Amino acid sequence: MDNKNELLVRVYFVLLMFVLFAFLIIGRVIKITMVEGDKWRSKGAVNLKWMDNDVDRGDILDVHGNMLATSLPYFDIRMDLLVPSESLFNKNVDSLAICLARLWPNRKSAKQWKSELISERVAGKHGKKKGVSYHYIANGVKHEELDQLKKFPIFRRGRFGGGLIIERKSQREKPFRDIASRTIGEDRMNANKIGIEGSFDKFLRGKTNKQLMKRIKSNLWVPVDNPAEFDAQKGNDIVTTLDMHLQDIVQLALSRGLQSQKARAGTAILMDVKTGAIKAVSNLSRTESGNYNETYNYALGWLSEPGSTIKTASMLALLEGECASLNQKVQVNGGKINFYGQWMHDSENHYKDEMTLAEAFKLSSNVGISNSVDKCFRGPDGVKKFIDYFHQFGLHEKTEIEIEGEGSPYIKNPIDNKKSFWKTTVPWMAHGYEMHLTPLQVLSFYNTIANNGKKMKPYLVDKILDGEEAVHQFKPKVIQESIASLENIEKVQDLLEGVVLSGTGSRLKSDEFTFSGKTGTTRVDYDKDTEFKKYNASFAGYFPAEDPTYSLIVVVYEPRVSFYGGQVAGPIFRNIVEKCHSLVMNDDIVDVSERSTVSFDLDNKSSGNAGDYQELLAFMNVDVETYTKGKWVNLMPKDGQAKIDKNIILKNKVADVTGMGLRDATYILESLGMKVISHGVGKVHHQSISPGTEIKVKEIEIFLE
Amino acid sequence: MRTKISKWIYGNIGFIAFVSLLAVVYIFNAHKAEGKLRNIQKLKQEVSDAKHHYHEVKNEMMYKSTESQLVEELKTKELKSNDDVPLVLGEG
Numbered sequence: 001m002d003n004k005n006e007l008l009v010r011v012y013f014v015l016l017m018f019v020l021f022a023f024l025i026i027g028r029v030i031k032i033t034m035v036e037g038d039k040w041r042s043k044g045a046v047n048l049k050w051m052d053n054d055v056d057r058g059d060i061l062d063v064h065g066n067m068l069a070t071s072l073p074y075f076d077i078r079m080d081l082l083v084p085s086e087s088l089f090n091k092n093v094d095s096l097a098i099c100l101a102r103l104w105p106n107r108k109s110a111k112q113w114k115s116e117l118i119s120e121r122v123a124g125k126h127g128k129k130k131g132v133s134y135h136y137i138a139n140g141v142k143h144e145e146l147d148q149l150k151k152f153p154i155f156r157r158g159r160f161g162g163g164l165i166i167e168r169k170s171q172r173e174k175p176f177r178d179i180a181s182r183t184i185g186e187d188r189m190n191a192n193k194i195g196i197e198g199s200f201d202k203f204l205r206g207k208t209n210k211q212l213m214k215r216i217k218s219n220l221w222v223p224v225d226n227p228a229e230f231d232a233q234k235g236n237d238i239v240t241t242l243d244m245h246l247q248d249i250v251q252l253a254l255s256r257g258l259q260s261q262k263a264r265a266g267t268a269i270l271m272d273v274k275t276g277a278i279k280a281v282s283n284l285s286r287t288e289s290g291n292y293n294e295t296y297n298y299a300l301g302w303l304s305e306p307g308s309t310i311k312t313a314s315m316l317a318l319l320e321g322e323c324a325s326l327n328q329k330v331q332v333n334g335g336k337i338n339f340y341g342q343w344m345h346d347s348e349n350h351y352k353d354e355m356t357l358a359e360a361f362k363l364s365s366n367v368g369i370s371n372s373v374d375k376c377f378r379g380p381d382g383v384k385k386f387i388d389y390f391h392q393f394g395l396h397e398k399t400e401i402e403i404e405g406e407g408s409p410y411i412k413n414p415i416d417n418k419k420s421f422w423k424t425t426v427p428w429m430a431h432g433y434e435m436h437l438t439p440l441q442v443l444s445f446y447n448t449i450a451n452n453g454k455k456m457k458p459y460l461v462d463k464i465l466d467g468e469e470a471v472h473q474f475k476p477k478v479i480q481e482s483i484a485s486l487e488n489i490e491k492v493q494d495l496l497e498g499v500v501l502s503g504t505g506s507r508l509k510s511d512e513f514t515f516s517g518k519t520g521t522t523r524v525d526y527d528k529d530t531e532f533k534k535y536n537a538s539f540a541g542y543f544p545a546e547d548p549t550y551s552l553i554v555v556v557y558e559p560r561v562s563f564y565g566g567q568v569a570g571p572i573f574r575n576i577v578e579k580c581h582s583l584v585m586n587d588d589i590v591d592v593s594e595r596s597t598v599s600f601d602l603d604n605k606s607s608g609n610a611g612d613y614q615e616l617l618a619f620m621n622v623d624v625e626t627y628t629k630g631k632w633v634n635l636m637p638k639d640g641q642a643k644i645d646k647n648i649i650l651k652n653k654v655a656d657v658t659g660m661g662l663r664d665a666t667y668i669l670e671s672l673g674m675k676v677i678s679h680g681v682g683k684v685h686h687q688s689i690s691p692g693t694e695i696k697v698k699e700i701e702i703f704l705e
Numbered sequence: 706m707r708t709k710i711s712k713w714i715y716g717n718i719g720f721i722a723f724v725s726l727l728a729v730v731y732i733f734n735a736h737k738a739e740g741k742l743r744n745i746q747k748l749k750q751e752v753s754d755a756k757h758h759y760h761e762v763k764n765e766m767m768y769k770s771t772e773s774q775l776v777e778e779l780k781t782k783e784l785k786s787n788d789d790v791p792l793v794l795g796e797g
Contacts, residue, residue, distance in 0.1 A: 066767055070764070143754065175763075220740055248773050
């Protein structure tokens with residue numbers, strides 16, 4: 001019984017302990033949730049937060065898939081100088097300093113690095129200086145550099161052993177640097193995004209969403225609801241119509257042209273005639289140092305008086321209005337004329353009193369063209385008709401290119417612009433003054449001429465990709481089926497070809513390729529009396545002249561050396577046509593495959609595989625006399641023909657490999673069990689063991705030349 | 706009463722063992738999953754680093770292989786671009 005009681009007492013005691021313990025826990029819970037609740041909740045929040053799901057921005061690509069803009073990571077490097085132990089630091093600081101100096105040769109010497117690291121560490125240790133646990137090493141470090149950096153002494157111990165702090169950042173990069181950079185645009189934090197980056201920002205950016213994330217490691221966060229879903233969506237990729245091959249040609253030609261002219265700026269646009277796809281845009285402005293950079297989008301944004309390039313429109317208006325024929329004589333009065341009290345001059349004196357209208361166009365006579373236009377479109381009805389033609393040609397409309405900042409064309413009309421519409425307006429508009437257009441708008445007109453009157457919308461973006469899949473494909477868009485009768489368009493095409501063959505562009509003509517176009521020379525500050533006259537020189541046209549593939553405009557703003565469109569912009573135009581021609585036009589390549597024989601000549605003996613030679617010679621249509629059916633042969637010239645002779649190879653004897661390529665020579669010699677050591681490049685000139693000797697020494701040297 | 710509880714425990718010892726086992730499996734599994742998650746994150750980072758590295762090198766390569774850069778580069782090696790008109794030797 002006693003035993004039982006004692007047992008009970010003990011059990012109750014234990015029970016009491018449990019109860020007390022339970023109360024303790026409950027008390028603790030109350031304390032934590034009620035009394036210290038806020039403190040703990042805020043601490044918990046550190047491990048749990050709503051985060052913006054960061055999305056990689058999409059890339060911008062050209063037609064070949066080359067990257068025009070992409071996001072690349074870069075790293076900011078800091079060092080916690082207090083982390084490395086005394087012995088580690090002292091032992092390795094020298095070699096670390098040397099490594100750093102070697103990695104960035106232009107920054108600091110090894111000595112400077114060393115003294116900096118030591119003094120900062122000492123200052124930090126004594127508490128004299130703050131921030132040594134976050135000591136600046138470098139910003140904007142590339143991936144490759146980081147890989148090296150991670151292997152440096154001290155740093156290779158990582159964050160907790162060596163104090164290496166790596167902060168990952170992302171940066172927008174254009175692999176082709178300045179090429180087309182203004183068109184590609186900028187993705188800026190604190191300013192408007194421009195170019196394609198701006199207009200297609202919504203696609204490139206991708207979708208960002210807020211997600212509740214919890215921390216499972218010091219810098220590893222996973223979403224709370226579904227931890228497997230880390231993957232943020234990447235923004236859409238944008239495929240542009242730009243072609244980096246063509247763009248490179250255009251930019252190089254333009255920058256050379258501008259440099260030789262010391263011009264203020266210049267632009268060139270290359271467009272696909274049939275579709276209106278823009279293949280290349282270059283905008284270069286002179287910097288203070290005399291270099292040229294893409295800083296302003298002249299092609300799209302810069303409105304100016306187009307000058308003589310608009311005479312093509314005037315000409316088309318004359319033809320459409322049926323009040324002039326190309327062979328009709330027009331008065332040019334030695335290059336000057338007075339319209340309603342205002343003098344107009346030709347920029348080049350042709351010393352003639354009259355010429356045909358076609359000549360006036362080809363020689364770009366302001367007087368001749370304006371005179372014809374003035375005669376044709378007189379009185380309020382005439383003026384209205386003239387302006388209506390410009391509207392019919394679409395010159396008053398924006399091109400509605402995808403990227404922002406396109407200038408609105410300014411074409412006066414007698415009703416809305418009553419106050420500034422003078423009697424002189426029409427004659428001056430006829431040669432490209434008193435109106436404002438951007439280079440792209442002028443080009444669009446020439447593209448329409450090249451496309452037989454069918455006006456296409458210029459466009460820069462081909463498709464939007466989601467991964468590999470196109471979510472949006474942009475198609476060429478016809479704005480106007482026909483801006484004028486085909487007959488008149490063809491007449492104008494002939495005139496434009498004539499400009500290059502016998503007009504202001506005749507110095508540019510080539511035997512190898514054809515192009516059509518119109519020169520333009522525009523006084524910029526004709527209303528001011530300045531020391532230097534300022535001009536814009538331009539050349540707009542297309543190539544090849546028959547069945548055009550591309551239309552192209554080159555505008556040079558304020559050239560210093562010369563000022564005529566044909567001398568300043570023309571050569572740039574020609575240069576681009578020449579380079580593009582060899583790249584894309586295959587029709588005019590001289591075809592010699594039909595010629596029955598090709599004169600055959602060889603400087604040196606040539607030797608090799610019979611089958612190879614026969615195939616090659618048959619392909620080149622070379623007549624060949626074959627004396628042998630052996631596998632290895634020598635090829636010799638004989639009276640302008642080829643002769644094939646047997647090259648006999650015997651077992652156990654060194655073969656004659658002179659005249660062979662390295663591959664054949666090595667194959668033959670190594671089949672004979674020798675080891676080949678080769679020198680030089682080309683064909684085998686001589687060999688260290690003469691042909692026909694018994695193979696005793698296994699090693700043979702061959703010398704190629 | 707005591708006997709009732711101990712009887713119940715004895716009667717369901719299999720079930721209790723099973724539940725405890727499940728608990729252990731659950732904890733083990735959670736641990737393992739988290740470890741895998743970390744590993745995935747680490748590998749992903751490595752893949753993306755490698756990808757970016759590839760892009761960095763490729764971009765540099767692309768820029769250097771543009772005609773304008775090649776012309777500059779080859780000036781010192783006395784090589785220049787061929788200005789001859791292309792010739793067709795035969796129909797492929």
